[in-house]
Amino acid sequence: MRIATENDLKDIVSIYNSTISTRLSTADTTEVSVESRLEWFRQHDPQNRPLLVHEDNDKVVGWVSFQSFYGRTAYNHTAEISIYISTEYRGKGLGRSLLAESLRLTKQLRIKTVVCFIFSHNIPSIKLFRSFGFEEWGKLPNVAEMDGKEYSLSIIGKRVNE
Template structure:
């Protein structure tokens, strides 16, 4: 198992993993698949030294990814990043998200970060439990802010201060 920086040639697999999460209505507010082309600017906005995008490989196959995204896009928030984790369906429940999150927390200070935040649907109990296991706390609750297949869903904001 290897965690490494993503390359542009990984982008189709990253997008495929992301798109596989859309029909579950658990991890993303996108309702239709996204294209590789539509994610190119997002990919190019990643920086290995500031806002990396990592992939986790299992036996040479990309099984998931984690991204750091600048929070709120204002300079005063430069020490805070939003993180997102997506795991391919065939690799769920194998501890890959746990490994990616542990690495993210461990590397945060090297990336100049003091705070990590994430936004998780309230009905996504596996993700909430994962982040709670690593000490993330509930910092906010936005009731019924998303509508997925005519069902209104709550969003939980979780955060962790890096020591």
């Protein structure tokens, strides 16, 4: 993994957009543009809240985002994590590798608690995070509506450093 550059944003957006139709990973229902994600990209501070990419044969095939939780000073030691993987690499252990490497980085990033928001029906992602000791800390029932169906959101978390 390495710190993402703006040159990677096209690939990051492409991977993200590839998940939209699955209705498993994001509440976006239409594709996003590179331009619309530029400000989000620039909010990632490599020293505290990095956006990281994983390459295979010089091609970005997955990415990890650390974002500040709730945007208030008292939450500075808590970060939200998101992991997205290109279609052809899903289900092959890359998510496990990215999560393991990301959790190793939390100490140097001064992160004590990691949270993630996962659709409750996204069983593969929930299983992945649970295999690393994450627990369900809450559930928001039927808060998302896509294609005329309602979906619940699970809040998954773990204390990673003291």
